[in-house]
Amino acid sequence: MQRKPFTAPTILVTGSNGQVGFELRRSLAPLGRVVALDRTACDLSNPAALREVVRHTRPEVIVNAAAYTAVDRAETEMEAAFAINGVAPGVLAEAARMAGSLLVHYSTDYVFSGEGATPYTEEDAVGPLSVYGKSKLAGEQAIAEAGGQAIVLRTCWVAGAHGGNFAKTMLKLGCARDSLRVIADQFGAPTTAALIADVTAQIVSRAWLHGDREAFPAGIYHLAASGETSWHGYASEVLRYAASKGVALKVAPEAIEAIPAAAYPLPAPRPSNSRLDTSKLRETFDIHFPDWQLGVHHLLDQVLS
Ligand SMILES: NC(=O)c1ccc[n+]([C@@H]2O[C@H](COP(=O)([O-])OP(=O)(O)OC[C@H]3O[C@@H](n4cnc5c(N)ncnc54)[C@H](OP(=O)(O)O)[C@@H]3O)[C@@H](O)[C@H]2O)c1
Numbered sequence: 001m002q003r004k005p006f007t008a009p010t011i012l013v014t015g016s017n018g019q020v021g022f023e024l025r026r027s028l029a030p031l032g033r034v035v036a037l038d039r040t041a042c043d044l045s046n047p048a049a050l051r052e053v054v055r056h057t058r059p060e061v062i063v064n065a066a067a068y069t070a071v072d073r074a075e076t077e078m079e080a081a082f083a084i085n086g087v088a089p090g091v092l093a094e095a096a097r098m099a100g101s102l103l104v105h106y107s108t109d110y111v112f113s114g115e116g117a118t119p120y121t122e123e124d125a126v127g128p129l130s131v132y133g134k135s136k137l138a139g140e141q142a143i144a145e146a147g148g149q150a151i152v153l154r155t156c157w158v159a160g161a162h163g164g165n166f167a168k169t170m171l172k173l174g175c176a177r178d179s180l181r182v183i184a185d186q187f188g189a190p191t192t193a194a195l196i197a198d199v200t201a202q203i204v205s206r207a208w209l210h211g212d213r214e215a216f217p218a219g220i221y222h223l224a225a226s227g228e229t230s231w232h233g234y235a236s237e238v239l240r241y242a243a244s245k246g247v248a249l250k251v252a253p254e255a256i257e258a259i260p261a262a263a264y265p266l267p268a269p270r271p272s273n274s275r276l277d278t279s280k281l282r283e284t285f286d287i288h289f290p291d292w293q294l295g296v297h298h299l300l301d302q303v304l305s
Pocket residue numbers: 014015016017018019020021038039040042043044045065066067068069084106107108109136154155156157158159163193
């Protein structure tokens with residue numbers, strides 16, 4: 001059989017120094033030529049520069065991992081949050097449509113109000129509580145308005161080996177403090193940046209680069225590890241696993257005090273229910289989501305090594 005010569009596609013990644021961006025550099029590398037740009041090389045708050053980067057790079061796929069993620073600071077920096085999370089995704093979607101490329105973008109459980117106790121589906125009504133959530137919802141809407149082929153992956157409780165996150169903070173505090181109090185009435189699934197990056201690569205490879213582009217199932221999808229826990233359950237698992245690896249903790253996992261969110265007020269309100277129903281993503285792209293503990297253990301193995 002005569003094989004077609006393989007021409008490596010160009011994949012543009014923004015926010016390459018973030019938790020997810022860092023993992024995308026690894027997961028997308030076998031698929032093509034990855035052009036991974038950090039904030040200095042590709043500033044999302046500058047629409048003209050952003051268009052120029054896309055024009056110059058001529059990517060077949062754009063993966064937007066850049067975002068304004070300072071949830072509490074966004075309450076007072078509304079303009080910056082909306083420029084980066086609300087406007088820039090629309091600029092990228094427009095540029096992708098004009099170039100005939102696919103845009104992959106990430107959004108968040110914070111687009112929901114967090115009422116109820118069942119996992120949110122893609123069809124559920126949105127109702128963000130915070131400026132950050134509103135700015136991310138504006139980004140989803142800007143992408144839809146721009147048209148073209150785009151996939152929006154809403155995820156939650158992200159942690160990566162590269163960057164700051166809850167798991168690393170708990171590990172540090174568990175070694176340094178005499179006691180720990182952690183919120184026990186907010187629920188979600190800790191999802192690693194590595195899992196998000198791997199799923200992204202699978203979608204891009206199977207459905208876009210090697211699939212029927214005309215039939216590409218664009219739209220919004222929920223992406224999260226399987227299972228659920230509270231922040232308190234998450235912290236307990238982090239310390240339990242660290243202890244099993246010989247880390248000298250000052251706080252025993254079972255000694256972490258469970259507190260209500262009301263006892264730990266923050267500038268930006270958080271949803272109590274961050275559960276995401278991932279059926280649509282699993283069924284459309286044949287993806288299996290491992291239990292959240294597996295990702296957290298893998299992350300800790302990297303952090304502790
Ligand atoms: N973290 C979570 O728990 C979580 C939950 C749900 C959804 N998400 C979504 O998942 C995606 C990835 O999040 P993440 O956890 O990887 O975030 P992250 O670690 O905070 O990374 C975001 C990256 O965006 C960059 N950035 C900020 N402003 C920029 C600008 N004006 N131009 C270009 N780059 C800019 C940051 O650059 P610097 O390194 O220079 O600051 C950072 O590298 C985001 O869309 C986020 O909204 C995250």
